[in-house]
Amino acid sequence: MANANREHAGLMMMVPLPVLTSLVASLLLAGPMKHDVPKPGRPQLVSVTPMPVAMSGEMCEMVPASTSTILQAALQQDRAALAAAARPAARKEADQSTVLINRLPLRVIRDPRPTFSAVAVDNIRDEIILQDENTFQIMVYDRKANTPLRAAFTEPKRVIGGVETKVEFNCAIYVDPQTGDIYAVNNDTIDTMTVFSRNARGNVRPDRELHTPHRTYSISVDENTQELYLTVQHPPQVVVYRKQASGNEKPLRSLVGNQTHLEDPHGIAVDPKHGLMFVANYGNVAYYRQNREGTSGGRPTVEPGTGKYFPPSITVYPLKANGDVAPVQIISGPKTRLNWPSHIFVDPEHQELFVANDTDHSVLVFRTTDSGDVAPIRVLKGDKTGLKNPVGVFLDTKNDELAVASMGNHSATYYPRTANGDVAPLRTIRSAPPGTPALQIGNPGAVAYDSKRDQILVPN
Amino acid sequence: MAHPQIAAFARLAKGTDTPARTLAGQETKLSRTMHDIRYSASRDEIFVANPFAQAILAFRGDVDGNQPPVRIIQGPKTHLIEADTLEIDDVNKEIIVPVRDEILVFPMEGNGDVAPIRIVHAPKNGWRPGGGVAVDPVHNLLITDGVSADSANRGERGEEGRGRNSILIFDRTANGDAEPLRVIRGPHTGLKGIRQMQVYPKGGWIVVAHIADGAIPEPQGAFVGVWSINDSGDVPPRWKIDAKTANGLKKPRGVALNPKNKELIVSDMRLNAVLTYSLPEMF
Numbered sequence: 001m002a003n004a005n006r007e008h009a010g011l012m013m014m015v016p017l018p019v020l021t022s023l024v025a026s027l028l029l030a031g032p033m034k035h036d037v038p039k040p041g042r043p044q045l046v047s048v049t050p051m052p053v054a055m056s057g058e059m060c061e062m063v064p065a066s067t068s069t070i071l072q073a074a075l076q077q078d079r080a081a082l083a084a085a086a087r088p089a090a091r092k093e094a095d096q097s098t099v100l101i102n103r104l105p106l107r108v109i110r111d112p113r114p115t116f117s118a119v120a121v122d123n124i125r126d127e128i129i130l131q132d133e134n135t136f137q138i139m140v141y142d143r144k145a146n147t148p149l150r151a152a153f154t155e156p157k158r159v160i161g162g163v164e165t166k167v168e169f170n171c172a173i174y175v176d177p178q179t180g181d182i183y184a185v186n187n188d189t190i191d192t193m194t195v196f197s198r199n200a201r202g203n204v205r206p207d208r209e210l211h212t213p214h215r216t217y218s219i220s221v222d223e224n225t226q227e228l229y230l231t232v233q234h235p236p237q238v239v240v241y242r243k244q245a246s247g248n249e250k251p252l253r254s255l256v257g258n259q260t261h262l263e264d265p266h267g268i269a270v271d272p273k274h275g276l277m278f279v280a281n282y283g284n285v286a287y288y289r290q291n292r293e294g295t296s297g298g299r300p301t302v303e304p305g306t307g308k309y310f311p312p313s314i315t316v317y318p319l320k321a322n323g324d325v326a327p328v329q330i331i332s333g334p335k336t337r338l339n340w341p342s343h344i345f346v347d348p349e350h351q352e353l354f355v356a357n358d359t360d361h362s363v364l365v366f367r368t369t370d371s372g373d374v375a376p377i378r379v380l381k382g383d384k385t386g387l388k389n390p391v392g393v394f395l396d397t398k399n400d401e402l403a404v405a406s407m408g409n410h411s412a413t414y415y416p417r418t419a420n421g422d423v424a425p426l427r428t429i430r431s432a433p434p435g436t437p438a439l440q441i442g443n444p445g446a447v448a449y450d451s452k453r454d455q456i457l458v459p460n
Numbered sequence: 461m462a463h464p465q466i467a468a469f470a471r472l473a474k475g476t477d478t479p480a481r482t483l484a485g486q487e488t489k490l491s492r493t494m495h496d497i498r499y500s501a502s503r504d505e506i507f508v509a510n511p512f513a514q515a516i517l518a519f520r521g522d523v524d525g526n527q528p529p530v531r532i533i534q535g536p537k538t539h540l541i542e543a544d545t546l547e548i549d550d551v552n553k554e555i556i557v558p559v560r561d562e563i564l565v566f567p568m569e570g571n572g573d574v575a576p577i578r579i580v581h582a583p584k585n586g587w588r589p590g591g592g593v594a595v596d597p598v599h600n601l602l603i604t605d606g607v608s609a610d611s612a613n614r615g616e617r618g619e620e621g622r623g624r625n626s627i628l629i630f631d632r633t634a635n636g637d638a639e640p641l642r643v644i645r646g647p648h649t650g651l652k653g654i655r656q657m658q659v660y661p662k663g664g665w666i667v668v669a670h671i672a673d674g675a676i677p678e679p680q681g682a683f684v685g686v687w688s689i690n691d692s693g694d695v696p697p698r699w700k701i702d703a704k705t706a707n708g709l710k711k712p713r714g715v716a717l718n719p720k721n722k723e724l725i726v727s728d729m730r731l732n733a734v735l736t737y738s739l740p741e742m743f
Contacts (some may be wrong), residue, residue: 088689088690096648098699212679440465
């Protein structure tokens, strides 16, 4: 009998009302039935055929109506009636009642482990400093730390993090070689570059703050002139400040305009020795208004409808470029293998440029004199490298080592400077057990539900 | 954000369950700053915007990896500028995009340099859309968040969209100069920083992710709130999930609805997390 009840409940959900009414009427007319003794010559339920799957379950829902042409047409025809039936009562302003929902979520998708978005090495004090863009921390490790294979993770020496720090979507880092001060760039929510003294730890206020343009991404510093360079993704520009700038101080100069070929600029590296500035571009761009010299009330503004896509590129400028200056070299094209190039680092001594090549899971090395569609001189890539979505890169010239931060697997890895091909790292710092993928959810500004696949879509 | 992507998780995924698929890479033409995403059940397509390239991208519903969009709306006729949010009307086959002082409406199958089929804007010193947008095709309503244009011109909007303190309800077919049918605004609403919005037409509910202030790491006054499409004036939400430890929520930025399972899905930008609540009260 219990089984029969379950069948009946299922029937109620799947069979349209008129059919169900008819069935119930038939059953009632049939009078009381003994379960195992069919009465010949009387109406009886002999079988149940479920409705097609596509019609089950969601028959009462109006939202997915557009999935069915028939239902959509019905919706449009009967909109007034549906609207009247679905309309909740209006309230007057005097009605101030709110039902407070106090409950935990049924499910939470969250990666609780640090995910590294940028790296710097302090080779004077023998420390490696990593930006954790997942839990918003700056993590300091011994430079020679190497997480044992059986260890879950390596404990950092110091951590800076918490609401007082203003560290959020911290995507770039610079360490002052003289003082050890840490410069942390926050991408687009806090719009502030924060500077911490070397020994800062915990939830502490920054020693210095500089209000930066919305969507600032990367940083490079010319120690000779004490100037710091920041890329701004959009409207695209490079802004140059005094290294000690703070508060609402204005930039000394800006590289900005339609001749610059700055196209969603990401990484930046300066080479004072050769007087050059290198910028990595994703290729997304819209053009500035021509008659306002690219600014509106002091802020750059772009023209509607001028958006374009270009291939990713490395653009090279004179170090002191100011205003709408065209690049002196452009590295771009299929041979380059560029695929969302992120942070970059220049080695003036060997005249080499290192590129963290995010979605190719590689580090590319170009000559700083390269231009056009050129192949990299070295490519660090493969299963042995441990690279997964590398976005941060730093060359430790004192120790002749390359440090890379991978967003995709909770790790930072070291290689010989000249590593080429599928080379295992010299050392690895992990914030999670080996092989643990990072979810890489970052600044999830929205969410959608894919009703066909029963999936949740999460954009960064 | 150092790594743009769209990740697709199983509805029942939890903890550190990995996504079933991810969309990322040069071919995708994505950028970061995707502040909205919509799934079209009728076309089985995903819609997002790229504000830097002034483009609306449509992907196949099952897209995976470094794959290109199937259609791109981009070009001089589009009026697109820094569009980072959008809504789709799956019944009337339209894409609705708030940009600066206007709301642009495109045909859902639009591709290339397509002019909007409608442009909604405010009379002088009227309103200005903030970015949140939702359509109710049953009650024929277009809902957006916004500020009054005069306060926006005084700079009260702020870099991160602070001051997005009003829910504006228009006729869905509004075109040209338009005044909202109703405005929900005032101290009792608790509104000062609206983000993604959804409508549940069956109940006539407007669901709002209220971040309060995106420029503060853990702002006070963040919540997910539900209003009626017929609410007007200074009225509080019918239901409210406050951002607090007891609710597991810190800084809600996105909302989505799963009526079949009576679930509310929330993205939290401080937690970098996706939270699914049971909310049978609303469905």
